[in-house]
Amino acid sequence: MRNLNVTDRLWTRLLSIREGKDALRRREACPAFSLYGPIASARDRFVLAQVGQSLDGRVATPSGDARDISGPDGLVHLHRCRALVDAVIVGVGTVRNDNPRLSVRKVKGPNPTRVVIDCRSELTGQEGLFHDGGAPVILIQGDDARNSDYPADVIRLKRGPRGLDPHDVLDCLAERGLKRVLVEGGAKTIARFIDANLVDHLHVAIAPLIIGSGPCGISLTPIGELCHAHRPAADIYALGSDVLFDCLLKAGASSMTWKSKEVRVPDDAEAAIHANF
Structure with missing residues (x-):
């Protein structure tokens, strides 16, 4: 460490x-x-995913309270990551549950462009990040979304049977000069980018906290045996209040065979995994 x-x-x-x-x-x-x-x-496309979780892998209580999971040093680390990227991506659930500002407040540096994936146009436009005077907001919707009247730059992307394609999301951001990207949450959004083999590094910050129940940090497609799990190379850092695992995903991607060995998920469960992306 x-x-x-x-x-x-x-x-x-x-x-x-x-x-x-x-x-x-x-x-x-x-x-x-x-x-x-x-x-x-990084000068070309670089994708970092970040998860802050408890010792038992939870990112919130069953009621959705997630504000005090990361310790002070874990939060500083997250803000450093925001300051080093061009854009930070979150899903619609994160915006509704946490009302995040997605800004750099605990370190010096530029605020990243804020990108919200709201495939089905579930946000009202009254959420805080649309009106806080912070960094620009890009709202990414499916091409069949019912509403595009938001105080943000709205991008419509084709929505397939499994939702939006993460490749398309990164392509449209790159066209705007946003190549270094932090995927911050939630669990389904992070999972979509990992499943698509688009994440270069995964940061998992673990706080000395046991919640006991509630949602987990990453919700990947189920596998049948542990031998098909991701086993990335990782460096471990003592942040102070938290412990950080810096996992290198891209380097081992070519040798991973888990996708061909995955468990068949019922259609309704598969739909639930990708409902908001």
Whole structure:
């Protein structure tokens, strides 16, 4: 386990790398550059998924309370990730349940463009992020959504039997110059990008908290045996209040055979997994 200590000097340097004004050097191997360097230095498409969860893998109580799961250092880490990307993606459930601002408040740096996937046009347009004066908001809907009258940049994408295609989502963002992307939630949204083999790194921040029940952080398509599970290479960081697993998903994707071994899910369960994407 590596102890993460991000000084003001290191963070300023990472922001400079993000802007292309500086570059990583091979001999630099401190934990801050190992963890955040791949995000800051990415120039082509880079997708980071982030989950903050309890020891028992929960991200909220059964009633939906998720505000105090991550400790203070876990929240700072999340805000660093936001500051290093171009856009942060959340699903409609996250907006309805958490009313997030998706801004950078705990660190210095730019606020990312906020992207909400609302396939069926379930939001009212009165939600806080549409009116808080923060970073621009992009709302992504299915081409059959009933309403596009929102105070945001609305993008309509073709909706297939399994919902929106994550590739299409990233393509439309790249056309707007948003190539470094953080997929922040919820569980179904993160799962869609992982299932599509689009996530480069997965950050799982674990807080010393036991909830006992409630939703889990990632809801992937079920598998029948553990030998078909993802087993990514991972570096572990002590953040302070939380422990972070930095999982490299893309490197091992070619050797994973879990998709061909997956359990057949009933049609109604499959529909539920992808209902809002």
